[in-house]
Amino acid sequence: MSLEIEIVQIEREEARKHIAYQLVGRFEAPLLALQAEAVRVALWALSRGRGRPLSLEAAVSGRTLLYRARQILQPYAEAGAVRPAEAAGASSLLQPSMLKRLHEQGDLLMLSQAKECWLPAPARLVPLGSRYVLAxxxxxxLLPEALRQQLRLHQTLRLLPSSAGRNWPFAFQSLASWLGPQAPSLQELNLFFQHIPLTNVDRPPDESDQIEIYLPWASxxxxxxxQPLAQQRSAQGRYLLRWRQSQPQQIWRYSIALLDQGRLRQEQELAADxxxxxxCYALDQAAGRLNQAEWIATAPGGPLALHLESRLPRREYRLLQALGEQQPKDPKDARPYRWRAIAAEDRPLVEAALQPLGVRLMERPGRSSLA
Known part of the structure; x- marks a missing residue:
């Protein structure tokens, strides 16, 4: 029996290594990286297979794309390469959110949001501090061998050293363009908040409505x-509100509202995007509140950790995802949002991104518990 178990374990290990090598050219790779690569491979085969030109007719539906990518990963799941909690079957290995994530990082092109039709985005290098993102x-x-040997897998991203740009055969893209549309400044958001027209509410909310109010000065x-709006009987003026839409997913809708002694008088709902x-950072700044962040040296001259008081907006979060590794949130910490493995040479890039948010950066010497 023990011999049989040993043989099965060897077969599973070999199967796992085989799938990883077929996808990324190496025997060991994180599951998240393999999921992303399975989507790239499936979409390329479906849309560009047999030398087909990139065209609207070659677009692939999201349902078909996920089905084919899951087929690629099926042997990986059957080999016991992931924990049961991660893969009760091939379908749980790859969720539709992966397509959205790859779209946001510039790997996939969405042709129709309603029908979710996809094409592979053109290959390009994005300069990111001490390295390049391969988007x-x-x-x-399909990369040239010399570049494939230098590839580093970082979550769903693929990174190349700065030297890779010398002989890069494809296009380049600026970091600002890759991060997405430039966000409005905090001052512009505050002006919007103060001057957007509001309309009278048809029905004042009652106790059954689950409404919360944002208080920038709260701890x-x-x-x-x-905080629950029902507890703010003296609130006067404009506030940011959120209304619970459904449970248990905790989906909210947001609005700018005019309150009079805690009673809702006027409102303007904010768009979903x-x-x-x-x-919230804009309202914090207007109230004289600075969110805090702390650099932590993990070793002399080594990578840095960053602990943040509040979660980052979308653009800045995307930058930190590429530069570091997100750690589990620590709700007991005054700065619960934690990142590690940020290269010291990338510190100016991070600080330049946080400065417009009014984040106050501090520094703690010594080794981090995240090292």
Whole structure:
């Protein structure tokens, strides 16, 4: 029996290594990186297979793309390469959110949001501090051999050293363009908040409505500054509100509201694409409140850790995802949002991104518990 178990374990290990090597050209790779690569490979095969030109007719539906990517990963799941909690079957290995994530990082092109039709984005290098991000839908195994040997897998991203740009055969893209549209400044958001027209409410909310009000001067991270509106009987003026839409997912809708002694008089709902964390930073600044962040040296001259009081808006979060490794949130810490493995030479890039948010940066010498 023990011999049989040993043989099965060897077969599973070999299967796992085989799938990883077929996807990224190496025997060991993180599951998240393999999921991303399976999507790239599946989309390339479906849309560019047999030398097909990139065209609207070659676009692939999200359902078909996920099905084919899961087929690629199926042997990986059957080999016991992931924990049961991660993969009760191949379908749980890869969720639709992966397509959105790859779209946001510039690997996939979405042709129709309603039908979710996808094409691989053109390959390009994005300068990111001490390295390049390889963006685009080109599968890793189609890279020139010299570049493939230098590839580093970082979550769903693919990174190359700065030297890779010398002989890069494809296009380049600026970091500002890759991060997405430039966000409005905190001052612009505050002007918007103060001057957007409001309309009278048809029905004042009652006790059954689950409404929370954002209080910039309250203690703790931004998420703890949301307080039940029913407890703010003296609130007067304009405030940011959120209304619970459903449970248990905790989906909210947001609005700018005029309150009179805690009673809702006027309101204007915010569009779903509004970046609420950035709005909170703007309201914090207007109230004279600075969110804090702390650099922690993990070793002399080594990588840095960064602990933040409040979560980052979308654009800055995307930058930190590429530069460091996000750690589990510590709700007991005054600065619960934690990142590690940020290269010392990338520190100016991070600070330049945090400065417009009014974040106060401090420094703690010594080794971090995250090292």
């Amino acid at each position: 685009g839908g080109l599968p890793s195994l 703790g991270p931004q998420e703890k500054r949301w 509004h970046n609420i964390p950035r709005f």
